[in-house]
Amino acid sequence: MFVEVHGIGPPPLDARLLRTVRLLVRHPGELTVRYLQGARKPYIGPIALFLLANVLFVAMEALTDSNVFATHLAQHLHAQPWSGWIDPFIEHRVAELHTTMAAYAPKFDKAVAEHAKSLVVLMVLPFALVAALVYRRSRQPFVAHVAYSLHFHAFMLLSLCALLGVLAIDVWLGGPGLASRVFDNALALVHLVVCGIYLWFASKPVYGATGLSRAVQAIALTFGAMLTFLGYR
8 A cells, every 4th residue: 555645855946945035035144044053954055045046146137238247348447446457457468469459348348247147156255254254253164154155145146136126127217227327326335235234134143243243243244245246346
C-alpha cells in the first residue's frame, strides 16, 4: 500500500522566495541571523537571493534603458572626483590603440555597461571586509559578514529596482528622468538614506549593536557602502 506523505521537504520555490523577500524588507538582519542559525530550508540562500535580485535589476535597467552602475567615459573625464587623475591614463590608452577619443568612447561605454551588470558581485567581498572592520568587537565569523553583505546587496538591488520604477513613471509622464541632474541626485540621496536605514535596523539582530555606537557604526557602514559603490563604478 502506498501512502502519500505531505509536508516533507522544502516548500515550493515561489513560497520560499516570497517569504525570503518579505523578511529581508520588513525585518532587516533577521534573514542573516536565521541563515547563521541554520534555519535555511524555509528561505532562499544568500547567494541565490542575490543572483535573483541581480536578474530583476538587470531587467529593470533594460526596461528603463538606464545604467546605474555604468559611468560613461565623458563622465569619467569631466564629472568625477578622479577626473584629473584618470586623464593621462585614458590619453595613453587611446594613443596605444592608435585611435581617437571620439572612436574610443563608444567602445569604452559599451564595455563598461556590459560588465557593470554582470560583475555587481564584486562589491560583496569589499563590503563584507568593511563590516568585519566596523563590527570587529562582535567576534562574528567572516562567513557572517559575507552573508550580511549578500543580503544587504540583495536589498540594495531591490531598492534600485523600485527607484528605477519611479524613473520609468517620471519619463512616462513626460519628465526628464536621469537627464535632470536634480532628479538624478535626488534619487541617489533617497537610495543612500534607504540603505542607511536598512543597515541601522540590521545591525542590532546581526551584531547586537545598541545605543549611540549603533548609529555611528551604521553611518560608517553606509559610508563604506557608498565608497564601494563609487569604487565599482
